[in-house]
Amino acid sequence: MNLNLTRNLLITLFSLLAISLLSEVILRIFYTPLNSGWGWSDSPRRSLSNFENDFPNQLGVRGQQINYEDGDFVILLLGDSQVEAATCSPDNMPEILLEKKMSVLFDNKVKVFSLAASGWGQDQQLLALKKYYNNFRVDIVIVWVTPKNDFWENTFPDRSTSIKAGHLKPTFKFNEDNLIGPFLNPNVFYKNSALIQLFASGYQELKGETIEQLILTKWMNELPAPHSSNFNDDNYNSKENTEIDLNEFSENIFNFSGKRNITILTHEDFINSRSHFSPYAISKSERDDYSINITKELFLKINDLTKSNESKMLTLYPLREDFDIVYNDCVKFVKSYCNRNQKISVTLDYLSLLREIIPEEQLINFMLNGKDEICVDKCDRHLNKKGIEQVAEKLSNILKKKHLSALKN
Numbered sequence: 001m002n003l004n005l006t007r008n009l010l011i012t013l014f015s016l017l018a019i020s021l022l023s024e025v026i027l028r029i030f031y032t033p034l035n036s037g038w039g040w041s042d043s044p045r046r047s048l049s050n051f052e053n054d055f056p057n058q059l060g061v062r063g064q065q066i067n068y069e070d071g072d073f074v075i076l077l078l079g080d081s082q083v084e085a086a087t088c089s090p091d092n093m094p095e096i097l098l099e100k101k102m103s104v105l106f107d108n109k110v111k112v113f114s115l116a117a118s119g120w121g122q123d124q125q126l127l128a129l130k131k132y133y134n135n136f137r138v139d140i141v142i143v144w145v146t147p148k149n150d151f152w153e154n155t156f157p158d159r160s161t162s163i164k165a166g167h168l169k170p171t172f173k174f175n176e177d178n179l180i181g182p183f184l185n186p187n188v189f190y191k192n193s194a195l196i197q198l199f200a201s202g203y204q205e206l207k208g209e210t211i212e213q214l215i216l217t218k219w220m221n222e223l224p225a226p227h228s229s230n231f232n233d234d235n236y237n238s239k240e241n242t243e244i245d246l247n248e249f250s251e252n253i254f255n256f257s258g259k260r261n262i263t264i265l266t267h268e269d270f271i272n273s274r275s276h277f278s279p280y281a282i283s284k285s286e287r288d289d290y291s292i293n294i295t296k297e298l299f300l301k302i303n304d305l306t307k308s309n310e311s312k313m314l315t316l317y318p319l320r321e322d323f324d325i326v327y328n329d330c331v332k333f334v335k336s337y338c339n340r341n342q343k344i345s346v347t348l349d350y351l352s353l354l355r356e357i358i359p360e361e362q363l364i365n366f367m368l369n370g371k372d373e374i375c376v377d378k379c380d381r382h383l384n385k386k387g388i389e390q391v392a393e394k395l396s397n398i399l400k401k402k403h404l405s406a407l408k409n
Contacts, residue, residue, distance in 0.1 A: 036169050036170050036184045036188075037124060038119070039059070039060035039061045040061050040062040040084070040117060043086065044081075044118045044159075046086065048086045048087050051090055054089075059115060059131060062084050062090075062116070063093065064090070064093075064114075066136050067111075072110065073109055073110045074136075074139050075099075075110060075111070075139065075142060076113050076115055076140070076142070077094055077095050077112065078141055078143045078144070078302075079120070080120045080121075080125075080146055081116075081382060082116075082382060082383060083115075083116035084116045084117055085383075085388065087376045087382065087384070088385055093114065094144075094388050094392065095113055096112075097392040098395060098396060100392070102399070105400050115129060119159045120153070122143070122154055123169070123171040123298060126302050126305065129141065129302060129306075137311075140311065140312050140314060140399075141314070142313075142314050142315070142316050142395075143299070143302060143314070144315075144316045147317065151292060151295050152274055154291065154295045155223070155274075156171070157169065157171050157184050157215055157219045158212060158215070161267075163269050163274075165213040165215070165216040168184055168215065171183060172298070173294075174290065174294035179297050179298070179301055184215070223290060224285075224286035226272045226273055226285050227271045227272075227342075227344070229342075231342060231344070232342070240261050241332065242262050243335065245264075245266075246264050246265065249331075250381060253327075256326060257325075257329075257330070258329075259330050260332070262333075263333040263334070263343070264277070264331055266334060266335070267337050268334075270334055279291050280348050280349070281345070281346055282344070282346065283344065283345070292357065314403065315358050315364065316365075316395065317351065317354055317363065318367075319351065319368065320374075322371065322381060328348045328350075368383075368387060368390055368394075370387065373386060
């Protein structure tokens with residue numbers, strides 16, 4: 001009797017195990033387990049590229065294969081969507097255009113590679129650079145910074161400017177001058193099991209909340225305080241300010257050049273610092289300050305990593321008439337669509353804030369010539385081939401003059 005019972009229990013156990021494994025295999029065909037981070041295959045801008053020769057490099061991000069000779073000087077472009085350049089052909093990516101310019105100046109002794117994906121902050125850039133150093137060398141790492149995005153991207157465990165959680169990513173926390181993490185690494189959620197996650201997701205849906213939202217809420221509760229929900233900037237005078245939708249302003253930005261006291265209407269959650277405008281608020285919340293401090297610390301960590309691998313870190317920020325002149329001159333307030341009582345006054349001086357967190361000797365900036373003609377289109381203000389060629393030209397000349405004197409021989 002005991003033998004029969006034991007046999008039946010074993011049969012039942014192995015049957016359940018087999019069913020679970022089969023269910024896991026079948027589920028993965030239709031249901032992707034929760035993950036964090038992304039490369040070229042799941043980049044937010046991947047769908048904008050339809051080039052036949054568009055493949056990732058060895059680290060899974062867009063770019064040419066990382067191959068160099070012993071005598072080559074290697075440059076790595078570290079960044080986000082502008083380095084990824086999804087709307088440009090692979091032959092017109094920043095890495096290729098910069099390599100062509102540098103090769104003319106230094107007799108083909110320079111190789112340039114990319115390590116970037118749309119929506120990356122310095123958190124994902126730091127982690128990707130660590131992986132790069134496991135297999136490759138580099139002489140200069142150039143971080144192409146995006147001060148509109150980087151600060152809020154480095155603050156949260158997801159990428160979204162609304163109250164609703166976005167795609168999760170590995171990221172860090174900053175506490176008492178220490179960078180802690182990374183948290184939410186890839187393949188760690190529910191043992192990376194589609195079956196377990198399906199049950200967990202179902203349970204969360206019964207509670208009216210996604211797993212991502214649960215993670216975000218917990219994370220935000222551990223951050224410094226945001227603005228209060230009834231925050232109101234007393235300097236605002238509706239009669240003196242012109243209110244314009246954010247998308248409308250961006251698409252027609254040069255039509256507003258010379259105008260003053262523009263108020264941007266947005267769905268972005270700037271009260272909780274989940275916004276392009278948050279670090280530029282004149283009256284910053286504790287969380288706004290936190291986003292600046294953690295970004296500064298991440299740059300320090302990238303710099304330390306390059307030094308420990310006998311490389312040098314530089315940062316690049318090309319100044320533009322749309323972002324750095326019109327935005328700075330015209331936009332004085334940001335106002336919420338969701339709660340018209342929520343508004344902040346801003347100073348959108350991107351370069352000044354970068355100078356607060358990056359040493360001057362590491363920061364390369366220059367003015368780009370052109371307006372809409374250097375952008376993909378009015379709805380997509382990323383640089384097009386014409387704009388990237390100008391960056392490559394000016395950057396290569398600065399590198400030759402200030403940073404690569406040893407290559408002249």
